[in-house]
Amino acid sequence: MKLRGLYAITPEHSACATPAGMGGVVAAVASGALCALQYRRKEADAAARLEEARALAQLCRRHGVPLIINDDVELALAVGAAGVHLGREDGDLAGARARLPGRLLGASCYDQPALARRAIAAGADYVAFGSVFPSATKPGAVRAPLALFSLPLGVPKVAIGGITLANAPQVVAAGADCIAVITDLFEAPDIAQRARDFANIFHPENAHRP
Numbered sequence: 536m537k538l539r540g541l542y543a544i545t546p547e548h549s550a551c552a553t554p555a556g557m558g559g560v561v562a563a564v565a566s567g568a569l570c571a572l573q574y575r576r577k578e579a580d581a582a583a584r585l586e587e588a589r590a591l592a593q594l595c596r597r598h599g600v601p602l603i604i605n606d607d608v609e610l611a612l613a614v615g616a617a618g619v620h621l622g623r624e625d626g627d628l629a630g631a632r633a634r635l636p637g638r639l640l641g642a643s644c645y646d647q648p649a650l651a652r653r654a655i656a657a658g659a660d661y662v663a664f665g666s667v668f669p670s671a672t673k674p675g676a677v678r679a680p681l682a683l684f685s686l687p688l689g690v691p692k693v694a695i696g697g698i699t700l701a702n703a704p705q706v707v708a709a710g711a712d713c714i715a716v717i718t719d720l721f722e723a724p725d726i727a728q729r730a731r732d733f734a735n736i737f738h739p740e741n742a743h744r745p
Contacts, residue, residue: 538660538712539570542572542573542714543563543571543721545560545591545717545721546722547578559721559726560721561594563720564600566726567731570600571603571639571713572601573715574587576605585613601617601639603619604620606619606622608635616638617638618635618639618641619639619641620641620642621640621641621643623643628640628658632658644664646678648688651664652688659690660690660691661691661712662691663694664683664694666696668696669696669697671697672696672718676696679696681709685709692712693715
């Protein structure tokens with residue numbers, strides 16, 4: 536599965552499975568503009584995470600969008616998600632690869648090319664670098680230079696951290712295959728249109744289509 540485009544990450548502040556919280560995610564997924572959706576919830580209990588992930592898995596299957604679960608192989612398997620994304624402290628990549636044949640496996644690599652190469656050797660299908668810009672979600676995150684996205688790693692490179700519609704073009708121009716966005720997508724007045732605006736950075740020929 537070749538990832539390229541807008542990689543949305545669910546916001547922490549609202550439960551995705553509630554009508555209010557799900558509305559924004561539905562709008563983003565139904566826009567047709569996402570290359571993937573990552574379910575990321577650090578503050579919910581296991582039962583709530585299972586309920587939310589199941590709802591998102593059904594939504595994503597209906598619209599043909601890969602659902603990637605953050606940091607939880609068991610949850611991904613339970614809901615039939617398309618893959619898992621792991622951080623440095625979130626488990627063994629090689630072990631996850633063995634348990635997820637045919638599914639996507641992503642790895643957070645911060646500002647470290649060597650970590651990215653090790654992740655790829657362990658079976659990662661894509662790597663994420665960031666924070667590219669100052670991020671309200673992770674204000675203390677290490678900064679990742681744009682030069683990382685020109686590295687010939689052989690897998691898609693995802694940029695994350697502080698990405699907005701205003702600064703995304705320079706990230707894509709630097710070589711990022713995907714841009715991971717939370718705040719500037721889900722706090723937009725029109726989430727579906729904002730998703731399409733992000734996607735059009737990768738496909739400018741569509742920018743003026745109705």
